[in-house]
Amino acid sequence: MPEKKEDKIPPYYEVYRLARQQEEKGYSVIHLEYGDPDIPTDPRIIDEMSLKALEGYTHYSNPLGLDELREKIAENMSLRLRTDISRDNVIVTIGSKSAIYISLRAFYQPRKSVLLISPIWGLYHTLLKEMGIDYVNYKTRMEDGWSPTDDLFDIRRSVGIIMVNNPNNPTSKVWDNKSIKTIIDFARENNAVIISDEVYHDFSRKKFYSMLSYDYDKVICLYSFSKSYSMTGFRLGYIISPNNELLSKFAKLQQLYFTNVPVFIQYAGLKALEMPWIAVENIRILWRNTDFMSRGLKKMGMSFLRPEGAFYIFMKIPEKYNNSYRFCYDLLVKENLCFAPGEGFGGYDNFVRVSASLNIEKLRLALKRLERFLGDS
Amino acid sequence: MPEKKEDKIPPYYEVYRLARQQEEKGYSVIHLEYGDPDIPTDPRIIDEMSLKALEGYTHYSNPLGLDELREKIAENMSLRLRTDISRDNVIVTIGSKSAIYISLRAFYQPRKSVLLISPIWGLYHTLLKEMGIDYVNYKTRMEDGWSPTDDLFDIRRSVGIIMVNNPNNPTSKVWDNKSIKTIIDFARENNAVIISDEVYHDFSRKKFYSMLSYDYDKVICLYSFSKSYSMTGFRLGYIISPNNELLSKFAKLQQLYFTNVPVFIQYAGLKALEMPWIAVENIRILWRNTDFMSRGLKKMGMSFLRPEGAFYIFMKIPEKYNNSYRFCYDLLVKENLCFAPGEGFGGYDNFVRVSASLNIEKLRLALKRLERFLGDS
Numbered sequence: 001m002p003e004k005k006e007d008k009i010p011p012y013y014e015v016y017r018l019a020r021q022q023e024e025k026g027y028s029v030i031h032l033e034y035g036d037p038d039i040p041t042d043p044r045i046i047d048e049m050s051l052k053a054l055e056g057y058t059h060y061s062n063p064l065g066l067d068e069l070r071e072k073i074a075e076n077m078s079l080r081l082r083t084d085i086s087r088d089n090v091i092v093t094i095g096s097k098s099a100i101y102i103s104l105r106a107f108y109q110p111r112k113s114v115l116l117i118s119p120i121w122g123l124y125h126t127l128l129k130e131m132g133i134d135y136v137n138y139k140t141r142m143e144d145g146w147s148p149t150d151d152l153f154d155i156r157r158s159v160g161i162i163m164v165n166n167p168n169n170p171t172s173k174v175w176d177n178k179s180i181k182t183i184i185d186f187a188r189e190n191n192a193v194i195i196s197d198e199v200y201h202d203f204s205r206k207k208f209y210s211m212l213s214y215d216y217d218k219v220i221c222l223y224s225f226s227k228s229y230s231m232t233g234f235r236l237g238y239i240i241s242p243n244n245e246l247l248s249k250f251a252k253l254q255q256l257y258f259t260n261v262p263v264f265i266q267y268a269g270l271k272a273l274e275m276p277w278i279a280v281e282n283i284r285i286l287w288r289n290t291d292f293m294s295r296g297l298k299k300m301g302m303s304f305l306r307p308e309g310a311f312y313i314f315m316k317i318p319e320k321y322n323n324s325y326r327f328c329y330d331l332l333v334k335e336n337l338c339f340a341p342g343e344g345f346g347g348y349d350n351f352v353r354v355s356a357s358l359n360i361e362k363l364r365l366a367l368k369r370l371e372r373f374l375g376d377s
Numbered sequence: 378m379p380e381k382k383e384d385k386i387p388p389y390y391e392v393y394r395l396a397r398q399q400e401e402k403g404y405s406v407i408h409l410e411y412g413d414p415d416i417p418t419d420p421r422i423i424d425e426m427s428l429k430a431l432e433g434y435t436h437y438s439n440p441l442g443l444d445e446l447r448e449k450i451a452e453n454m455s456l457r458l459r460t461d462i463s464r465d466n467v468i469v470t471i472g473s474k475s476a477i478y479i480s481l482r483a484f485y486q487p488r489k490s491v492l493l494i495s496p497i498w499g500l501y502h503t504l505l506k507e508m509g510i511d512y513v514n515y516k517t518r519m520e521d522g523w524s525p526t527d528d529l530f531d532i533r534r535s536v537g538i539i540m541v542n543n544p545n546n547p548t549s550k551v552w553d554n555k556s557i558k559t560i561i562d563f564a565r566e567n568n569a570v571i572i573s574d575e576v577y578h579d580f581s582r583k584k585f586y587s588m589l590s591y592d593y594d595k596v597i598c599l600y601s602f603s604k605s606y607s608m609t610g611f612r613l614g615y616i617i618s619p620n621n622e623l624l625s626k627f628a629k630l631q632q633l634y635f636t637n638v639p640v641f642i643q644y645a646g647l648k649a650l651e652m653p654w655i656a657v658e659n660i661r662i663l664w665r666n667t668d669f670m671s672r673g674l675k676k677m678g679m680s681f682l683r684p685e686g687a688f689y690i691f692m693k694i695p696e697k698y699n700n701s702y703r704f705c706y707d708l709l710v711k712e713n714l715c716f717a718p719g720e721g722f723g724g725y726d727n728f729v730r731v732s733a734s735l736n737i738e739k740l741r742l743a744l745k746r747l748e749r750f751l752g753d754s
Contacts, residue, residue, distance in 0.1 A: 034437070041435040050427035058418040058610040060411070094471065094635055101634045127633055233435040233639050256504055257478045258471055262610050262642070 015328045019338045029332070030358070030366045033340040035169070035311065037357045039230040039285060042278050048271035053264040063255035065092025065238070066266040072273050073238055077223075080201075081210045085240055091251055092261050092269075095235040096199050096224045101127060102257065103220055103239075104161070106249040107193045108133065112160025117148055117183070118346025119314065121169045121197070125346060137346050142305060142316075146173040152186050159190040167200040167208070167309025170345050170353035172290075174308040180209045184216045193246065194219045199237070200310040202228040203283055208309070217242045220250070227286075227311075228279040229272045236261060236269045286311045286356065289363060293356040296367040300374060313354040314342065318374065324349050334376070335369040392705045396715045406709070407735070407743045410717040412546070412688065414734045416607040416662060419655050425648035430641040440632035442469025442615070443643040449650050450615055454600075457578075458587045462617055468628055469638050469646075472612040473576050473601045478504060479634065480597055480616075481538070483626040484570045485510065489537030494525055494560070495723025496691065498546045498574070502723060514723050519682060519693075523550040529563050536567040544577040544585070544686025547722050547730035549667075551685040557586045561593045570623065571596045576614070577687040579605040580660055585686070594619045597627070604663075604688075605656040606649045613638060613646045663688045663733065666740060670733040673744040677751060690731040691719065695751065701726050711753070712746035 019029050064070065070090040078085045093099040100123065108114070114135040116124055128135045136155055140146045146168060164183060167174045187194050196211040198221050211219045224237035241247050272278065290311045297304065297315060304315035321327040324341035331337050342351030356363060396406050441447065447467040455462045470476040481504065485491070491512040493501055505512045513532055517523045523545060541560060544551045564571050573588035575598050588596045601614035618624050649655065667688045674681065674692060681692035698704040701718035708714050719728030733740060 036437050040433055041430065043431055046427060046430040046435075049430065050423060053418065053423040053426065054420055056417055058423075058608065060413050060609050097633075098635050123633070130630070130633055231435065232437050233641070235636065235639055253507070256474075256500070256507055258475050259612065262612055262639075264610070265639070 018332055022336055027336045029336045029338055030362055031338050032355045032366055033338040035355045035357045036232045037230045038359055039282050041230050045268050045272050049264045049268035052267040057263040061260045061263045063260045064251055069266045069270045072270055076273060081213055083213050089240050091239050092266060093237045093239055094261055096222045096237040099222050099237055099239050102250055102253050103195045106253050107161055109160040113157045114161045115159045117164045119170050119348050120165045120346055122344035124163055146171040147179045148182050159192045161193050162187055163195045165197040167204055169310055170312045170314040172307030172310040172312045174204045174206055174208055177209050184214050197222045199224040202279060204309040206308055220246055225269050228283055230282055234265050236265055290356040292360055293363050300371055311356045314351055317350055317352055322350055324352050331373050335373045337366055337369045395709055399713055404713045406713045406715055407739055408715050409732045409743055410715040412732045412734045413609050414607045415736055416659050418607050422645050422649050426641045426645035429644040434640040438637045438640045440637045441628055446643045446647045449647055458590055460590050466617050468616050469643060470614045470616055471638055473599045473614040476599050476614055476616050479627055479630050480572045483630050484538055486537040490534045491538045492536045494541045496547050496725050497542045497723055499721035501540055523548040524556045525559050536569045538570050539564055540572045542574040544581055546687055547689045547691040549684030549687040549689050551581045551583055551585055554586050561591050574599045576601040581686040583685055597623055602646050605660055607659055611642050613642055667733040669737055670740050677748055688733045691728055694727055694729055699727055701729050708750050712750045714743055714746045
């Protein structure tokens, strides 16, 4: 159901501010509002970084990224996605946040709209609002399995950019072939650029279809080392596109804004890719945590779709709350437990996102606190 | 002399591309076109980074930067500039490039002009052109000691942002009190924000006046660990401002675009600041190199003002060349020596910038190549 963006400023930042205030008062807050796995980064990755810095890789470098790393990424992703990717299709980025911003700056056309398929990570909404871009917020529904339907074609505005996130944050949905095709058909009709955030692809528990695997080339896909290698603080990501024109527009801006990602960090990423079993093990831990959390929440009667990728649970809040911010606020004040309000993901005000990125002990405690809160309230 | 910007695309990027081509052909190019000191980063700085990463500082963090680092920066700069700076006046940035971009995005007002005091690092010109901002290019002259004069007040357009770079890249000029006052008076008249790039302040050989030391608070100053600690590849810088409104606008955008600078890199910066003698020693080396290069160029009869800060020499090219790009191109093709064309610093087409950031052996070789080139041509 297409819908115009709301103009009000999202209040969910308030929740994070409040969480910090609670901590300053000495309370021990459980942070399930963001996705920062508490698994340590493998020390071999850190040692490699240190070694390369000592070897003298402490200078300016190619803004596209290290050739060896781009080569390795291309090789890996070619196998993973069963499609032909070469080094020249890859640009190394500062996390995926900067890549989203640069993509918007590079591909935005003033007389065309941007389309967001919601729910989607809150940053997209905040960023578009800050940039003063009037966008179309297309909202998928839990009843439709969080998938786009043919009413996508009811959008009558001319769309220049489509932003999607699959596997999805916050629903952990992995779209099937049909959903992806629907989006590509719509893109083709509009001759639009698809910015496809696929940072959680490693976490898929069913067949994953990348936007790169179709014969539509106005596509740029975003990936990151953050989650599967537990390297959030390294700020290391990459984009892949089959389209040279898109890549060169992106590269030009990235060079102007930041020079390059520190070379020793890129070597850390290369080392990570040489030890794929680390990602496998981390993903296994996060799946287990997600399952643990899902079972606990189901037992309490919470309503959500089973996560298929990523480690988030996007669940309905009790009916007497119709304001996700209020729910999170009360939960935080009463129980020092922090969730992310659904309002921030594109106006889902009767949902909250629960991140299962912390260890089982913390998750167990979180479930207890939630249970008490629901019983009391 | 105020002057409207030229519309043509700067051709100096071609020089860098050509330098890479020469290297791919197997030639050994001497790179004096950029300022990346070849002094190794002190290993204790690298060890600290590695230690902190192993200790688990590999997560998302405060987008303003680490409290301890901001505290230390505030303490240092308060002493250095003899002015009162607190932690809350400091934001840690990804190098100074991203800080320039974010400042422009944060403070630009559509109906007001941006003023550049040229010559100035080419990035400023390229960035403003890319952003589609029509700016005023005020050109200082060698005859005026590369200082602004009262004709600054002939600018009749309403100016919202003034961008300056002091000590200056490319001239290595350090402005005196009177020059700074002229700029501040002009800013006051326009109620403009001053973005003052002071990354070379450590290199001043005479009294340095920071924009922070005057009673005008619409000022944001940019600093970096890159040059004095030989940490270009770490991408670590910071801004200081006395103005809370400016700081909070800046912080908001930085958080949206990049999250934060890797925490272990911030700890590396903190370690560096605890060993200020490293900067002193590096600066001494770079001064010596700059003097060596200056003497050599003077002997050849080149015309330039003695560098007072930074390690750049901005010199006139022989009269028969009236095109700095052509000069650099020929020098590169014939002698594999690379300078930066003056055109890129704001339209100084009879100048080139020579960076003395490499070691004496390379500089000696560079002088020989230049001498042969000038004799031949």
